[in-house]
Amino acid sequence: MQKIVYDFDCASVLITGGASGLGLATAQRLLSSNANVVIADYSERGEQIAIDLNKQVNASNAKCAFIKTDVTKEEDIKRAVDYTTSSFGSIDGLVCSAGIGGANCAIADETLNNWNKVNAVDYTGVMLCDKYAIEQMLKQGKGGSIVNLASMFGLVAVPANVAYSGAKGGVVNMTRAAGTAYADKGIRVNCVCPGVIDTPLVPKEAKDFYAGLHPMKRIGKPEEVASLITFLLSDDAKFITGTSISIDGGYVAV
Numbered sequence: 001m002q003k004i005v006y007d008f009d010c011a012s013v014l015i016t017g018g019a020s021g022l023g024l025a026t027a028q029r030l031l032s033s034n035a036n037v038v039i040a041d042y043s044e045r046g047e048q049i050a051i052d053l054n055k056q057v058n059a060s061n062a063k064c065a066f067i068k069t070d071v072t073k074e075e076d077i078k079r080a081v082d083y084t085t086s087s088f089g090s091i092d093g094l095v096c097s098a099g100i101g102g103a104n105c106a107i108a109d110e111t112l113n114n115w116n117k118v119n120a121v122d123y124t125g126v127m128l129c130d131k132y133a134i135e136q137m138l139k140q141g142k143g144g145s146i147v148n149l150a151s152m153f154g155l156v157a158v159p160a161n162v163a164y165s166g167a168k169g170g171v172v173n174m175t176r177a178a179g180t181a182y183a184d185k186g187i188r189v190n191c192v193c194p195g196v197i198d199t200p201l202v203p204k205e206a207k208d209f210y211a212g213l214h215p216m217k218r219i220g221k222p223e224e225v226a227s228l229i230t231f232l233l234s235d236d237a238k239f240i241t242g243t244s245i246s247i248d249g250g251y252v253a254v
C-alpha cells in the first residue's frame with residue numbers, strides 16, 4: 001500500500017522531545033511533508049539532529065530548528081513557542097512527545113519524589129505546552145492542531161508504575177478539555193495512545209515481554225506512530241478534536 005504524502009505548505013510545528021523516538025520520527029515525517037519543524041528537547045543532541053535533518057530534507061522547502069527546552073520549566077516552554085513563532089511566522093502545530101518513564105513503583109512503594117518528577121514532564125509539561133501554544137494560536141486567529149502523547153497506559157493501567165499510569169490517564173482527559181474549549185476557533189487537540197514502541201524509552205526486557213502481549217505479537221515502530229500524528233496534524237483530520245486514538249496492535253481492545 002502507498003504511504004500518504006501530505007503537503008503542510010510550510011506550516012510550522014513545535015515538537016517537544018523531538019530529539020529521540022516518536023518525536024524524532026514525527027519530525028522526519030513532517031519535514032518530508034513540507035512542514036517547518038522546531039525540535040524542543042532538553043537533550044543537546046537535538047542541535048546536531050536538526051543540522052542532519054536539514055541535510056536530508058529533499059523535495060521540500062521545509063527547515064528544522066532546535067531550541068534547548070526543559071518542559072518542566074514554564075519559561076523554557078514560553079521561549080520555545082516564541083522561537084517557533086519568530087522563526088517561521090506562526091505556530092500551527094504542536095506535538096508533545098517529551099516524556100519519561102520514571103521508576104517502576106506500585107502505589108505502596110511510590111515516593112513523592114518519583115511521582116512529582118514523572119508528572120512534571122508527562123502531565124504538567126504537556127498542559128503548559130498546550131496552554132502556551134494555544135495562547136499564541138488564539139492570537140494568530142487561524143486555528144491549529146495539537147497532538148499529545150498519552151499511552152495505552154493512560155487507558156488501561158500498568159500496576160507497576162502508578163506515576164506513569166496517572167500522568168497518561170490525566171493527559172487523555174485533559175485532551176478532552178483542551179480539545180473542546182477552542183473547537184469553535186479551529187484549534188484541535190487530540191492525543192495518541194501508543195502500545196509499546198521500539199524507542200530508547202523502553203528497556204529491551206520490556207520490549208521482549210510486551211511483544212507477546214500485543215494481539216499483533218509485536219511491538220510498534222516509531223514511524224507507525226508518526227503517521228498517525230501527522231494525519232491528526234493535517235487538514236484531513238479537521239473534524240477530529242478532544243479524542244484519544246489507540247495505536248497499539250490491539251492491546252487495549254482485549
Ligand SMILES: NC(=O)c1ccc[n+]([C@@H]2O[C@H](COP(=O)([O-])OP(=O)(O)OC[C@H]3O[C@@H](n4cnc5c(N)ncnc54)[C@H](O)[C@@H]3O)[C@@H](O)[C@H]2O)c1
Pocket residue numbers: 016017018019020021022023040041042043069070071072096097098099100121122149150151152193194195196197198199200201202
Ligand atoms: N515508546 C513507547 O513505547 C511509548 C508508548 C506510549 C507512549 N509513549 C510516550 O511517547 C512519548 C515519547 O516517547 P519516546 O518513546 O519517543 O521516548 P524517547 O525517550 O525516545 O524520547 C523522549 C524525548 O523526550 C526528551 N525529554 C525528556 N524529558 C524532557 C524534558 N523535561 N524536557 C524536554 N525534553 C525532555 C528526551 O530527551 C527524549 O529526546 C513519551 O511521552 C512517552 O511516554 C511512548
